[in-house]
Amino acid sequence: xxxxxxxxxxxxxxxxxxxxxxxxxxxxxxxxxxxxxxxxxxxxxxxxxxxxxxxxxxxxxxxxxxxxxxxxxxxxxxxxxxxxxxxxxxxxxxxxxxxxxxxxxxxxxxxxxxxxxxxxxxxxxxxxxxxxxxxxxxxxxxxxxxxxxxxxxxxxxxxxxxxxxxxxxxxxxxxxxxxxxxx
Numbered sequence: 502x503x504x505x506x507x508x509x510x511x512x513x514x515x516x517x518x519x520x521x522x523x524x525x526x527x528x529x530x531x532x533x534x535x536x537x538x539x540x541x542x543x544x545x546x547x548x549x550x551x552x553x554x555x556x557x558x559x560x561x562x563x564x565x566x567x568x569x570x571x572x573x574x575x576x577x578x579x580x581x582x583x584x585x586x587x588x589x590x591x592x593x594x595x596x597x598x599x600x601x602x603x604x605x606x607x608x609x610x611x612x613x614x615x616x617x618x619x620x621x622x623x624x625x626x627x628x629x630x631x632x633x634x635x636x637x638x639x640x641x642x643x644x645x646x647x648x649x650x651x652x653x654x655x656x657x658x659x660x661x662x663x664x665x666x667x668x669x670x671x672x673x674x675x676x677x678x679x680x681x682x683x684x
Contacts, residue, residue, distance in 0.1 A: 527675065528551055552617075552620055621660075
């Protein structure tokens with residue numbers, strides 16, 4: 502880290518408020534997708550949608566505030582110009598924005614998948630003693646273990662697909678809002 506690292510003196514309140522708007526748009530969309538694809542009840546799917554969006558938003562802002570001091574001056578200038586005036590000085594910035602948007606989309610997708618996976622494991626994992634678990638594992642036949650592993654792989658695939666669909670739909674809605682904002 503650079504020696505002159507410190508917190509920014511000016512917080513981008515407009516950016517934070519737009520992020521709040523984006524989270525408010527993404528939560529119902531992703532809750533609906535979780536409800537319809539993973540067959541959660543509405544309360545559970547809303548809880549998971551709120552959790553994954555707030556955690557990923559906090560992680561995203563943390564990454565932004567840590568990486569912002571490390572950016573080159575030209576990129577900082579463009580970022581500040583966009584945050585405060587909603588314009589760009591250089592035409593080459595649009596290429597950088599498209600690349601950054603793709604990276605952010607896939608990073609958010611991965612964050613949401615891992616956050617949801619951790620929440621599912623932590624909230625539905627039965628609490629059992631190690632001894633009981635070891636005895637139970639010896640009793641299970643290999644066929645049942647193979648069926649369980651294929652079921653876990655299917656659940657992971659279904660979870661990945663569901664999060665990808667939910668993230669894509671919410672990013673599409675956010676992009677539409679950004680297009681209306683720019684006009």
